[in-house]
Amino acid sequence: MTRTAPLPLSDDDRAAMLNAAKAAVAYRATLDTGDVPPNLRPAALAKGFDATLPAQGKPAATVIDDLVSFAGQGLHGHASPRFFAYVCGGSMPVGAAADFLVTSWGQNSASSFESPSVALMEQTLCQWCLDLLDLPKDSGVGIVSGATVANTQAIITGRDALLARQGWDIAENGLFGAPPIPVIIGEAAHSAPMAGVRYAGLGLGNATRLATDDQGRVLVSALKTALAACENPPLVILQAGQINTGAFDPFAEIIPLVHAAGGWVHVDGAFGLWAHAVPALRDRLAGVAEADSWAVDLHKWLNAPYDAGLCIVRDRAALVSAMSARGAYLPELGETWEPSDSTLELSRRARGVPSYAILQHLGAEGLRAMITRHCDIAADVAQRLAAEPGITIMNDVVLNQVAIACDTDEITTKVLARIQERGRVYPSHGVWQDRQIIRVSIINHATDAADIDLLIAEILDAHRALR
Numbered sequence: 001m002t003r004t005a006p007l008p009l010s011d012d013d014r015a016a017m018l019n020a021a022k023a024a025v026a027y028r029a030t031l032d033t034g035d036v037p038p039n040l041r042p043a044a045l046a047k048g049f050d051a052t053l054p055a056q057g058k059p060a061a062t063v064i065d066d067l068v069s070f071a072g073q074g075l076h077g078h079a080s081p082r083f084f085a086y087v088c089g090g091s092m093p094v095g096a097a098a099d100f101l102v103t104s105w106g107q108n109s110a111s112s113f114e115s116p117s118v119a120l121m122e123q124t125l126c127q128w129c130l131d132l133l134d135l136p137k138d139s140g141v142g143i144v145s146g147a148t149v150a151n152t153q154a155i156i157t158g159r160d161a162l163l164a165r166q167g168w169d170i171a172e173n174g175l176f177g178a179p180p181i182p183v184i185i186g187e188a189a190h191s192a193p194m195a196g197v198r199y200a201g202l203g204l205g206n207a208t209r210l211a212t213d214d215q216g217r218v219l220v221s222a223l224k225t226a227l228a229a230c231e232n233p234p235l236v237i238l239q240a241g242q243i244n245t246g247a248f249d250p251f252a253e254i255i256p257l258v259h260a261a262g263g264w265v266h267v268d269g270a271f272g273l274w275a276h277a278v279p280a281l282r283d284r285l286a287g288v289a290e291a292d293s294w295a296v297d298l299h300k301w302l303n304a305p306y307d308a309g310l311c312i313v314r315d316r317a318a319l320v321s322a323m324s325a326r327g328a329y330l331p332e333l334g335e336t337w338e339p340s341d342s343t344l345e346l347s348r349r350a351r352g353v354p355s356y357a358i359l360q361h362l363g364a365e366g367l368r369a370m371i372t373r374h375c376d377i378a379a380d381v382a383q384r385l386a387a388e389p390g391i392t393i394m395n396d397v398v399l400n401q402v403a404i405a406c407d408t409d410e411i412t413t414k415v416l417a418r419i420q421e422r423g424r425v426y427p428s429h430g431v432w433q434d435r436q437i438i439r440v441s442i443i444n445h446a447t448d449a450a451d452i453d454l455l456i457a458e459i460l461d462a463h464r465a466l467r
Contacts, residue, residue: 016060021100023068028079028093032446035423036077045074077426081446084455085428087243087271087401089303090444098357099305102350109350110340122352123337128359129310132277132367133296135289140316142323142342143308143352147270150295150311152196153344157313157322158235158264158293159200165233165262171321175201182234183207184226186249188216193237193268193295202235214433215396216242218249223257233262240285240294241272244432244439246378246399248272252287265291270309271443272399274301278368281375284398301371303445304355311342374400374442377452381440384456390467391459394432402440404459409436411466418462425455 048070058066077083079090105118112119126141144150159181163170166179183202185193187209197204208229210222218238227234236258238249251267258265267273267288273296275281276288288294292315298308313319324341340346359367382397385404390411394403404427406412416429416438430439440455 010060012060016064017104019061019064019068023064024096024100027072027075028096031077031080031090032082032451034077034080036080036083036426037420037423038074038076040073042074045070048073079444080426081444081448081451082425082454083444084440084442085426087241087300087441087443088306089300090446091299091305092303092358092361092445094361095304095354095358098354102353105350107350108347109352110338110346110348112338115350118350118353119337119339121356122339122350125352125356125359126310126337129296129298130312132364133273133294133312134276134282135294135312136314138316140313140319140342142311142319143339144311144343144345145307145351146299146309147268147295147297148192148195149344150270150297150309151193151266151268152199153311153319153323154266154293154295154313155193155196155200155202155235155237157311157319158266159202160322161292161315161318162233162235162264179232180206182226182230182232183237184210184223184230184234185237186210186212186216186218186239188212188242188244189237189239190243190268190270192270193239193266197237215245215247215398217247218254220250220253220257223254227257227261227263230261230263233264234258235264235266237266237268238291239272240267240269240275240288241399242401244401244403244430244437245395246272246397246401247395248285248288248398250287251285251291255287255290259290264293266293267291267295269294270297271300274371275375275399277364278371280372281399298352298355301374301443302355302358302367303370303443304358307349307351308355316342370445374447377447378402378440378442381442381452381456385459388460388463391463394435394437400442402442403430403432404438404440405432405435406463407467411463412436412438414466415459415462418466419458422458422462425451425458427455427459 107115107118109115109118122143130137160170162181163178168178185207208226210218212218240248255265276285294312296310298304299306320341378400379397382393382402385391386393390407392405394405413436427438427440430437
């Protein structure tokens with residue numbers, strides 16, 4: 001019989017995939033030498049992207065070559081070892097390589113029956129992370145796109161569980177007429193859990209915002225006052241790793257108080273929870289393992305490619321109850337853990353595979369050594385910059401974050417603008433204690449002493465030129 005349809009992989013398809021792989025390797029090879037910010041911004045790039053869809057298509061290899069040519073000028077060096085702007089890892093090469101496979105395998109990873117290898121790899125990844133983070137081994141874990149969704153899922157699960165304890169079936173009855181859920185969250189919380197409160201239908205306007213200290217830690221006295229005013233069991237959101245200071249809420253003091261009030265404690269640990277994997281750092285998070293749920297990013301300190309986070313819930317049944325949605329056309333429950341039963345998604349890529357590959361590559365000790373090294377580097381950066389007249393370190397460096405301020409907000413803003421314009425390193429802007437700051441996050445797997453020396457030199461050169 002003569003085949004009328006194209007072959008599964010034509011010569012053109014093969015060339016496109018090989019060209020993409022070569023371009024990806026070439027891009028990664030220049031991350032430690034090229035400028036960090038993009039060369040062009042959207043307005044300048046727009047002419048390279050024709051807004052009119054062509055009537056006739058192009059060969060696949062040409063499409064890829066054009067993408068590399070046009071897009072290259074507008075890429076930010078987020079994976080560069082000299083990118084210090086946000087708390088995002090550098091997409092470790094072994095994880096990026098595994099991501100090539102994920103895309104090529106094209107697995108819909110919702111079902112262990114339909115994609116058994118992916119399900120087992122992701123199940124193993126979840127167990128490894130529970131072990132590393134020293135959290136309850138029988139917790140439910142959903143592999144999600146990042147900390148925003150992880151926080152949202154955990155908050156939804158906490159909402160449902162708190163209502164169920166009061167005899168309210170939210171799946172059947174919805175939120176209308178449900179017992180009110182007091183929400184308590186610190187004033188210095190990140191926007192991700194606050195988004196989760198909104199998405200869960202609880203309303204940020206109904207939340208009690210707790211006063212915090214000069215590092216962003218919730219004040220226990222403020223929590224006690226808020227708990228005393230609660231008529232129903234509350235949902236309390238704490239954080240491991242304040243975005244500007246890296247500080248941790250006093251979990252050991254707070255969590256027992258919330259549980260005594262019948263409440264649910266969720267911890268936004270997007271990057272800071274990883275410190276619980278390091279024995280020497282674990283005391284900074286004392287009591288965190290007693291919470292009811294946690295959110296953590298894999299594309300932060302694990303340095304996985306983007307689109308990877310974990311929603312962890314102590315009561316696995318509560319997570320599955322809140323998340324699962326099984327259609328009649330789906331297979332019955334398989335022989336093992338079902339990925340889709342722990343996430344909001346029914347269809348998704350095998351996003352846990354790159355993280356599985358990274359942990360295979362690093363091992364537990366390799367991960368711990370990387371986290372420890374980054375924290376040591378942050379302390380060194382703070383110490384060296386604090387010695388410069390006119391520069392103040394605005395935080396106690398307990399993790400990987402350094403908040404830097406100059407004598408005036410105007411100088412701080414100009415110093416940062418000068419550094420970013422030069423493009424050799426890239427820290428970010430922030431506001432802390434009502435002051436403009438330059439925020440430095442040390443989290444890229446490849447950052448070394450030369451990168452840090454360059455960062456220090458760029459900050460000092462800009463400061464001395466403008467002061």
